[in-house]
Amino acid sequence: MAEFLAYLIAGIATGAIYALAAIGFTLVWQTSQTINFAQGEFVMLPAVLVLLAIKLFGAPVWLGALIGIAAFILIFGVGFKLAVVDPMIRHGVLPLAIATMALSIIMKEGAKDGFSAEAQKFPSFVPTETISVFGAAISLQHVAIIAVAFAVIGLLQWFVGGTRLGRQMQATAQNPTVARILGIPVERMVLLTFVINAALAVVASVLISPIYLAKFSNGEVIGLFAFIAAIVGGFNQVRGALVGGLIVGIVDSMAAAYISTSYRLAVPLVLLVIVILVKPEGLMGRKEERRV
Amino acid sequence: MTAPATHSAATSAARRLPLPGFIDGTLLTLVAAAIILWFAPSGMGRYGTYVLSLWLVMSVAVMGLNLTLGYAGLKSLAQAAFMGIGAYATALLTSKVGLNWYASFAISGLITFAVGLVLGFPALRVKAHYLAFVTLAFSTLIWLILRNEQWLTGGVFGLSNIPRPSFFGLKLDGALAFHRFVVVVTFLLAVVLWWMIRSPWGRAFTALRENPIRAASLGIDTRMYTLLAFAIGSAYAGFAGALYAPLVEFIDPSPFSLSQSFFLLLMVVAGGAGYLLGPFIGALLGVVLPEWLRFAGSLYLIIFAAIVMLLLIACPQGMSGLLERGWNRLTGKKEGAR
Amino acid sequence: QDKVKLVDVVELSGAGATAGTNWKNGIDLAVADINAKGGILGKQIEIVHYDTQTNPGNTRAAVQRAIDEGTYAVLGPVFSGPIGASMQIAQRAEIAQLVGGEAAGLTKQGNQYLFRTSLSQSAAMPKIAKYLKDTIKAGSVAVVWVNNDFGKGGRDAIIPELEKAGIKLAVDVSTEQGQADFAADAIKVKNANADAIFVYLNEEESARFLRAAKQQGITKPMVGETTLLGAKVIELAGDAANGVKGHVGLSIDAPIPAFQEFGKKFQAKYNYASDHNGLKGYMAVHMVKWATEKQKKFDKKGVADTLRGATIKTSDEPGILIETTIEKNGDLDRESFLAEVKDGKQVITATLPKINP
Amino acid sequence: MTTPILELDGVVGGYGAMTILNGTTFKVPRAAITTVIGPNGAGKSTVFKAIFGLLKVREGHIRLEGQEITNWNQRRLLEAGICYVPQGRNIFPELSVRHNIELGAVAAGSHITDMPRRIEAALDRFPSLRAKADVQASTLSGGQQKQLEIVRGLLLDPKLVLIDEPSIGLSPMMVQETFDILKELRAKGVTILMVEQNARSALEISDEGLVLELGRTRMQGPAADILADPRVRQLFLGGAMTEAA
Amino acid sequence: MTEVLEVSNLHKAFGGIKAVNGVSFKVNEGEILGIIGPNGCGKSTLFNCILGQLEPTEGAVKLDGRDVTNMRPSELNKLGVSRTFQLLQVFPELSVRENLILAGQEHEGTMLSRFFGARDAGLSAKAEQMIGFFKLGHLADAKAGGLSYGQQKLLDAAMAFMAGPRLVLLDEPAGGVNLTMLGDVKERLRAINAEQGATFVVIEHNMDFVMSLCSRVIVLAEGKVLAEGTPAEVRANPAVIEAYLGH
Numbered sequence A: 001m002a003e004f005l006a007y008l009i010a011g012i013a014t015g016a017i018y019a020l021a022a023i024g025f026t027l028v029w030q031t032s033q034t035i036n037f038a039q040g041e042f043v044m045l046p047a048v049l050v051l052l053a054i055k056l057f058g059a060p061v062w063l064g065a066l067i068g069i070a071a072f073i074l075i076f077g078v079g080f081k082l083a084v085v086d087p088m089i090r091h092g093v094l095p096l097a098i099a100t101m102a103l104s105i106i107m108k109e110g111a112k113d114g115f116s117a118e119a120q121k122f123p124s125f126v127p128t129e130t131i132s133v134f135g136a137a138i139s140l141q142h143v144a145i146i147a148v149a150f151a152v153i154g155l156l157q158w159f160v161g162g163t164r165l166g167r168q169m170q171a172t173a174q175n176p177t178v179a180r181i182l183g184i185p186v187e188r189m190v191l192l193t194f195v196i197n198a199a200l201a202v203v204a205s206v207l208i209s210p211i212y213l214a215k216f217s218n219g220e221v222i223g224l225f226a227f228i229a230a231i232v233g234g235f236n237q238v239r240g241a242l243v244g245g246l247i248v249g250i251v252d253s254m255a256a257a258y259i260s261t262s263y264r265l266a267v268p269l270v271l272l273v274i275v276i277l278v279k280p281e282g283l284m285g286r287k288e289e290r291r292v
Numbered sequence B: 001m002t003a004p005a006t007h008s009a010a011t012s013a014a015r016r017l018p019l020p021g022f023i024d025g026t027l028l029t030l031v032a033a034a035i036i037l038w039f040a041p042s043g044m045g046r047y048g049t050y051v052l053s054l055w056l057v058m059s060v061a062v063m064g065l066n067l068t069l070g071y072a073g074l075k076s077l078a079q080a081a082f083m084g085i086g087a088y089a090t091a092l093l094t095s096k097v098g099l100n101w102y103a104s105f106a107i108s109g110l111i112t113f114a115v116g117l118v119l120g121f122p123a124l125r126v127k128a129h130y131l132a133f134v135t136l137a138f139s140t141l142i143w144l145i146l147r148n149e150q151w152l153t154g155g156v157f158g159l160s161n162i163p164r165p166s167f168f169g170l171k172l173d174g175a176l177a178f179h180r181f182v183v184v185v186t187f188l189l190a191v192v193l194w195w196m197i198r199s200p201w202g203r204a205f206t207a208l209r210e211n212p213i214r215a216a217s218l219g220i221d222t223r224m225y226t227l228l229a230f231a232i233g234s235a236y237a238g239f240a241g242a243l244y245a246p247l248v249e250f251i252d253p254s255p256f257s258l259s260q261s262f263f264l265l266l267m268v269v270a271g272g273a274g275y276l277l278g279p280f281i282g283a284l285l286g287v288v289l290p291e292w293l294r295f296a297g298s299l300y301l302i303i304f305a306a307i308v309m310l311l312l313i314a315c316p317q318g319m320s321g322l323l324e325r326g327w328n329r330l331t332g333k334k335e336g337a338r
Numbered sequence C: 001q002d003k004v005k006l007v008d009v010v011e012l013s014g015a016g017a018t019a020g021t022n023w024k025n026g027i028d029l030a031v032a033d034i035n036a037k038g039g040i041l042g043k044q045i046e047i048v049h050y051d052t053q054t055n056p057g058n059t060r061a062a063v064q065r066a067i068d069e070g071t072y073a074v075l076g077p078v079f080s081g082p083i084g085a086s087m088q089i090a091q092r093a094e095i096a097q098l099v100g101g102e103a104a105g106l107t108k109q110g111n112q113y114l115f116r117t118s119l120s121q122s123a124a125m126p127k128i129a130k131y132l133k134d135t136i137k138a139g140s141v142a143v144v145w146v147n148n149d150f151g152k153g154g155r156d157a158i159i160p161e162l163e164k165a166g167i168k169l170a171v172d173v174s175t176e177q178g179q180a181d182f183a184a185d186a187i188k189v190k191n192a193n194a195d196a197i198f199v200y201l202n203e204e205e206s207a208r209f210l211r212a213a214k215q216q217g218i219t220k221p222m223v224g225e226t227t228l229l230g231a232k233v234i235e236l237a238g239d240a241a242n243g244v245k246g247h248v249g250l251s252i253d254a255p256i257p258a259f260q261e262f263g264k265k266f267q268a269k270y271n272y273a274s275d276h277n278g279l280k281g282y283m284a285v286h287m288v289k290w291a292t293e294k295q296k297k298f299d300k301k302g303v304a305d306t307l308r309g310a311t312i313k314t315s316d317e318p319g320i321l322i323e324t325t326i327e328k329n330g331d332l333d334r335e336s337f338l339a340e341v342k343d344g345k346q347v348i349t350a351t352l353p354k355i356n357p
Numbered sequence D: 001m002t003t004p005i006l007e008l009d010g011v012v013g014g015y016g017a018m019t020i021l022n023g024t025t026f027k028v029p030r031a032a033i034t035t036v037i038g039p040n041g042a043g044k045s046t047v048f049k050a051i052f053g054l055l056k057v058r059e060g061h062i063r064l065e066g067q068e069i070t071n072w073n074q075r076r077l078l079e080a081g082i083c084y085v086p087q088g089r090n091i092f093p094e095l096s097v098r099h100n101i102e103l104g105a106v107a108a109g110s111h112i113t114d115m116p117r118r119i120e121a122a123l124d125r126f127p128s129l130r131a132k133a134d135v136q137a138s139t140l141s142g143g144q145q146k147q148l149e150i151v152r153g154l155l156l157d158p159k160l161v162l163i164d165e166p167s168i169g170l171s172p173m174m175v176q177e178t179f180d181i182l183k184e185l186r187a188k189g190v191t192i193l194m195v196e197q198n199a200r201s202a203l204e205i206s207d208e209g210l211v212l213e214l215g216r217t218r219m220q221g222p223a224a225d226i227l228a229d230p231r232v233r234q235l236f237l238g239g240a241m242t243e244a245a
Numbered sequence E: 001m002t003e004v005l006e007v008s009n010l011h012k013a014f015g016g017i018k019a020v021n022g023v024s025f026k027v028n029e030g031e032i033l034g035i036i037g038p039n040g041c042g043k044s045t046l047f048n049c050i051l052g053q054l055e056p057t058e059g060a061v062k063l064d065g066r067d068v069t070n071m072r073p074s075e076l077n078k079l080g081v082s083r084t085f086q087l088l089q090v091f092p093e094l095s096v097r098e099n100l101i102l103a104g105q106e107h108e109g110t111m112l113s114r115f116f117g118a119r120d121a122g123l124s125a126k127a128e129q130m131i132g133f134f135k136l137g138h139l140a141d142a143k144a145g146g147l148s149y150g151q152q153k154l155l156d157a158a159m160a161f162m163a164g165p166r167l168v169l170l171d172e173p174a175g176g177v178n179l180t181m182l183g184d185v186k187e188r189l190r191a192i193n194a195e196q197g198a199t200f201v202v203i204e205h206n207m208d209f210v211m212s213l214c215s216r217v218i219v220l221a222e223g224k225v226l227a228e229g230t231p232a233e234v235r236a237n238p239a240v241i242e243a244y245l246g247h
């Protein structure tokens, strides 16, 4: 029992990380109906930029953090929108989704060549102590991540669905032409989407990197798990990220514990397939629209 | 206005030349390219020949994905996994079972076709990304099996000493001989696909992409065509794998991972999804361009990705779209059909 | 001016990028050193690096290209899979290929042109088993390994050795390359309650595992190979690395001045600490240099013939850093070390002699 | 004719290389209902798109109350008092009906303070929407979706309404209701420019009629005259059928 | 007279909403049946259930006495049942001609013959004829997505007739179509009805069209049959006036 609890808590802690990374998928989906295949790299890169800023300018940690984060939001929020999304979005979302695949290569290789091929320590803004919950160990960092994931997802769920601005963003994604006809500032909404996404990626990065270390290839692992989490939870609802993340985290932990470790990765994937067959819109997702 | 019996995609070359009705610019290009490629390696050395062969092999896989994605609009993230199934099947059958390559090639195609059929079922749900999600899972699962089942696949250590085929007793072990063999096989596969696309099947595949609901109400068996498109596309990956194994003479799980499937997708779109010759251009960008960019050292991947991205920004229809645009401007035509 | 061309075919992107980059940097450092001292037999070295993307097909292409372009010897790659994919090509061309791979199987295929730059796992594992039995006095061991060619090779090599030594395998935990989260693995290891834990992961994963283990309160001794005791691991794992013990083949912290010297040069040039792959790359170039100077001419086939069965002494070629014997099959034999991490430093506790001194 | 509120003067525009509007010229009288009729593909919807800045006008001028508004963006046009209800299906499928409607007031920013009351009033006119106020808009029937668009388009206090075939998909009662609303708006001084294929009913409530063909104004005059014109009846109003019915 | 289509006690619920709530009716061979009713009364849903696009919650659909409930749309179509859609449903990236060929190609031959046979499946002439009739001649090679609303509506109708169906379900075919053109369409439907004995079920809000075309009319309200009769009877029915026509 104690053993089970230990796995459960480890799973929840990991799951919160996946949830935090998965928010980006659900947010981008809801507000631009695209999949950002570079989401994992979005979470990887801010930490690297922060370290780079510290290294280049010899700045103290907090200043480096500010510079790195600002640079990231500028390049991958504003810049991405202006340079990639704007020219491409009128041709539908497929080229855009593919472009994010190319972007992920650029981000990953850029981090490697521009910074380091090796993992780096990343300073934690949360104490690194471990506390014991019913005899199972959990670090304060994980607790912070869980809290932030819950808070951010709650906030976003409210923002996207419950405020007029959020609904304007959704409207822009669902039917940009009509949005324009009604006078919704479509450009600004898209920009807002990408800036929020970049800002969230920064939060995730800063919280996750002290645990996972800052490394150019981290995006692959984080991206894959976050993607699975988003699908399981439901792509078209922000809260899907939370549910999906926690479930995938727990399932992964249990798989490591009780199923062959070399097939551990298969278990969340099988879960994903089952969810798609049984409830294709995801556990928390909204049903697809009427089509006939 | 008289009704031309052919598809509007017939290029102007065919209209000007007195050729039998079914020959069009695409076919002529394919024939010309095959002839050039047959002779191309002279003076290129083994390495150049190998890269050309690798380009063609990847083109076959990309052609299959172009069918599923470009024509039928089904988003598959498992093309590399299918290629892996084909490669391992061929490698095992030729090196362990001792079957000849031709039979192994056919079996590889059949296996991938069958797996494609089964996997295609989730695609029957109307929303297209479910297929993407399922194939994502499948892709990783296949990779895990290839890696873990060492007794069969050699696991992380891979399989080596994969024999190359012979042709009516003619050994194809040399780089040039095998290259020519690859040219012939690729040409045949391309012609089959070309024929399929311009047959009513091709039209039905496009209908799946454009409006599956309307298609179903017009008697188009969307279930059958969806499965067919996906299974045939997968079989092409299987064929590509069956060529890849003897070309490299060694396989391990890494070239069949999820990121490789993404890479193949990039090639389809960069080449021009929904253009018959797009895959060759896409694979050229994906396979040969990196070789040309070697001078850039480790930066070449960034350059490659940036080129793809710029290309997509300039023209989301990829290189083929760009070329078509240029051609239309040259010939003064207004709008090109696919 | 006449130059000698060396092509390095290595993992600069993909899964092997970290190891490959170290290897490449080691090579660049060696080339710079040699060229500064006048080159090989008066010829400057021209070095070219080709990235394989950790993909066997590309590796093969790159090796072929290297040979077509007339490389004097092939350097790299580092990962065993790509080595397996490309070694026949160098063999067919009768050109020496100096690789960074440690998988036991590579040298068992009768390839006369393949040479390692480090000890093979089949050489290292018996030493570890002995250490576990004699020094740690472990009756049962948990094995944690990374499921790639490196880790799987190591695991397959250690388990029979443990059996021979009469040590029980308490739990066998495979992990993924690039895995970020080791909490569940650590719990699993903890619950197995073994006397010691053998950790065979790449550097970063080692660090992550050590941190997770500390968090879960694992107190049993952690034993490993070079990759568990590296400077990088210590840097990344911090406190959690203290107390880790094991066998080290190549290390910039070894009590050999040449190694430490190398470590300093590397640090100065690249601004981080080299791992064993950096040392391997450095040695690879010097092996080629030594063989050429020994045969006194640039003969490609001769390089392999000269290396095979040779013993390179530091007095003849300081760049080899440590006396190295090359066996007939391409395996190496040389001294190695037992080490322990104390207060954030790798401390060598014993030097193990060559297997066949 | 009273002073026109909207003027098109030699407007040329089209899609890609294809020109659809070949110098379209007409004037729209103030505080009146003007109905545009014409065969399918005449360019009626294209004219609307040109007025509302959704199609680039290559030549010619569009003026609102004498002010040049050619190629303005939508936001400016809305602020100038024009609103546009396009043809076909134009909803946000995954938002609720109420939220869809509410987005009709975005352009007003915070000027309008009585938004909830207006939405309630609109829902009163279309009871079947009220019942569905909180469901996803995509689940509405075709006619309900059209009702939603009409409600949404008229939420602000526009000067000029461009409405493209509002009657498609509406039941006869709802067509009447819609036309009643348009009449009320006219009574309040709002100008309405409407395209209708349901031309007889539309012309009956209109002050002015306009026949568009091949992107040009073929005829313009009082609605009653247009309705009575035998050529128009034959060519555009399906003469035979209306007689038979 | 034989019954072509029989719908019995059909129900369709979406969650708590009963869109179709126990509808039964029969359609005789060669009949032109009109279906009218207020917006949202379940007409389109009824069509979708009959045609296998939606799964009815309850009830049965019979074609020529054979149970075809839940049969897939493509199979039903191969049995000679075709339809049009209320909202525009064409293949936007294909040309008008390709749209039409697509609409007919699955009705002749086998999968194999469609692979090896002619590209146009021998339908060019037929497509040309349709294009001519619906006055789309100048647009034959234009992408369908670029047609005007009414033109797309006409193309949709044309597609439904490409394969010579014997039962056609039309969902608001008149919406957005020019009245003169509509007159032609109506004549054409009558002709097909008379010459080929094809049966029609038409949902329409255009009363002139319904009254002059249909031989019988069914009125739906809130998912149920409210009234049934000849056009004249229905038009005079006070309940129908109250619920649908208005005064």
Ligand SMILES: Nc1ncnc2c1ncn2[C@@H]1O[C@H](COP(=O)(O)OP(=O)(O)OP(=O)(O)O)[C@@H](O)[C@H]1O
Pocket: D015, D018, D020, D038, D039, D040, D041, D042, D043, D044, D045, D046, D047, D087, D197, E139, E145, E146, E147, E148, E149, E150, E151, E176
């Ligand atoms: N997006 C487009 N791309 C290309 N051509 C178009 C596009 N939209 C309309 N057209 C063409 O422009 C012409 C006029 O179209 P428009 O939609 O203005 O007609 P309309 O008068 O509104 O017809 P309807 O009564 O059918 O709505 C048509 O011939 C049509 O084919």
Ligand SMILES: Nc1ncnc2c1ncn2[C@@H]1O[C@H](COP(=O)(O)OP(=O)(O)OP(=O)(O)O)[C@@H](O)[C@H]1O
Pocket: A289, A290, A291, D132, D139, D140, D141, D142, D143, D144, D169, E014, E017, E018, E019, E037, E038, E039, E040, E041, E042, E043, E044, E045, E046, E086
């Ligand atoms: N997928 C769905 N989910 C929920 N409700 C639905 C769905 N489809 C239809 N409905 C509801 O069922 C009812 C009937 O819709 P239907 O489209 O059949 O109406 P209709 O009679 O065709 O109306 P119209 O004349 O406006 O086209 C409507 O109230 C609609 O909101």
Ligand SMILES: [Mg+2]
Pocket: D044, D045, D046, D087, D164, E148, E149, E150
């Ligand atoms: Mg129109």
Ligand SMILES: [Mg+2]
Pocket: D141, D142, D143, E043, E044, E045, E086
């Ligand atoms: Mg309807």
